Amino acid sequence: MPPPPPNNTTNADSITTFVAPAPPVADDQLQSILASARPFLRGELESVDENLPRPLAVLRSVGAGECWHKHGSFLDHLLHTYRILKLWGAPDAVCLCGLFHSAYSNAYVNLAIFDPSTGRDVVRAHVGDDAESLIHLFCVVPRHSLIHDDLLFKYRDEAELREHLSQSEISLREAEKGEFDAGEAWRKKLNSILPREGVKVKHIKTGEEIWLSRRVLAVFSLMTPADFSDQLYGFQDAMLREEEIIEKEMGIRVSDDATTEMEVELVVPPMLERCTKVVGTKEQMEARELYWEAIAGKGSGSELKQAEELLVRSVEKNGVVGEPRVVLAQVYLSGGRFEEAEREAAIGLRLILEWGSAWISGCLGKVGLLGPGFC
Template sequence: MAPPPSSNSLTFSDNHEKQHSKHDDHYHLERLLESARPFLRGELEAVDENLPRLVSVLRAAGAGECWHKHGSFLDHLLGVYRILKMWRAPDAVCLCGLFHSAYSNSYVNLAIFPPSSAGRDTVRAYVGPAAERLVHLFCIVPRQPLIHDFLLFQYTDAELIEHLRSSEISLNKIIREGEQEEEESWRVKLQSICPAEGIKVKHIKTGEDVLVSRRLVAVFLLMTMADFSDQLFSFQDALFENSNGRLEFSGNATLTSLWPGDGKPGLWMNSISRMAAIYTLIVREEEIFRSTETKNGRLLPAGRDEDLELVIPPVLEGCTKVLDSKDQIVARDLYWEAVCNTAEMGLERAEEMLLKSVEKNPFVGRLTWCWGRFIWGKGALKRRRRRRREG
């Protein structure tokens, strides 16, 4: 039996509120830039003293020789690790991201280490038992059914938005006032699809039952967010017939989708935002569950992966916003037309389109950066003209 959480531990609600009340956007941006700088400079040892060695291990295993989406498999593994690290995920989760398909998985067959006992011992020696366990589980669960069929496809966007709102109210009540309502609709729904004991799935190779704890379900949601955001672009939209922007895998047009396609940004952010929303619901339900068990003097059941910290990534306003799929498409198309046809349409029109794009999807830094360049450029042009007039 696992011990209950410490009564003086910082809750999700308290932590979330303190972060938003104590620090401004500039501070958060500085923190992100600080965590990104070693990656930008190639100073991997500044991120983790073992990271250069681990990258060398992956390279020696052939990860750099395998094509993967828009680069090599090694590029992708390091990209997922980078995202998780910048999101301040636990070390074991970050290392799982670095080796996340090392035994192959339900999406790709890129095994660079054999999933045998000897192969697992090798990986375990590099990343440690906790991370290797996550890597192995990530590779044997049927991720498509787990993430999409069992979770994402069970909610409408409107339902997620409402449940995010009501779950925040619920959490505040139980944390601050000690009040709890058992039959709240958001909790009933979440518990029905992701109960406290977790979700049972089938091993992708053997068909044996595999129990994935609820906290581990949340971790795999987090990792899938990082995984998809690192690699997806318009090629996958064509491949999976994602014309509605919801990434529902309605087709598999392998014969008519030629890589790399037109190179547009992918329509994956609605899907990622729904993953983030469900992740937040699980985090909040976990806080309520643990608080209730502690209040009632009960020990937490074993096998719940209590040691896995569930962090809130600094994206989508703390994983609380669901991006409308149609707004996502409009924003992408406005951006693409503006950056591809600036010379033909002129700076004023391009700036107008980028501003509309940002309004439709404020969660993409690239859009804001491009718009900022226009603002800066216009100011520089005005200054040059003024200097010319002044002689």
């Protein structure tokens, strides 16, 4: 994906200046991602995978649709996680892991719809060996400490993260020429966090040691934002340390090592400009507040003009999410600025489909708050 041109600045005396640019959307690019998303929008799941209706029927038969989960049923969340991973181009085993990712309960929820001591053969029969192995692992590792404390939170310095991302891209280009430097700062830090041989973690229920390869950890790192982006709400966000409670209560006991190695294709999801863009916490919060202020207006007269200014600023703060651009397109459309509306709508739609989930949980589809001027 080509880098975006430099951001334009907003004229304080006029609201007709163009919003911060994003990479241009080629029609074939948008049509390709739309083609992937359309079967989900239409409920034509057999078009996604001819075998998908069967595991969904199994999940329904064991009551997944009868369990409450965040903003819908547990079945809804499982299917949404599958959808996100599918839109990201993940291999079938990873997507099916997303579909069954809490089937044996896990470090966050005690919602087992299959007994891991008796039901693994049932799951394996419907998803295959590789997917079932991933599903079981995903349900027994201490996910929060593993993914957040031991990996993601090692990069709290946003400046360092940006620098290391840039250095790694340069290294990749050099490696394609046959040049490789094992002493680079970004590589040394990554190796210190995640050694080549992988890591050992404790089974959340038995205390058994489990060895996880880098590849499996990469898969879990991919699944985590897919899982979280579909579901998190404020009152739930504080309830993310269940595995620590379990470990303290049971007292970890160590048995023979369990080792895990499997060949799973790795993919880089398309959002955040293929995971090369860092948006700071401050910018994310400011963009969210600007967006919310814009959609809380009446959507007519002077408030329509104010909404445009707010949305332009929101996009300048966080240009990697689609909802502000889609609403901005509606503002432009209301003002007869059709070319600008078409461009922002196309970019916004592409970004939403790249994420596969709502930017602000529960806000997707609430553009109607702006009033009739935005419909």
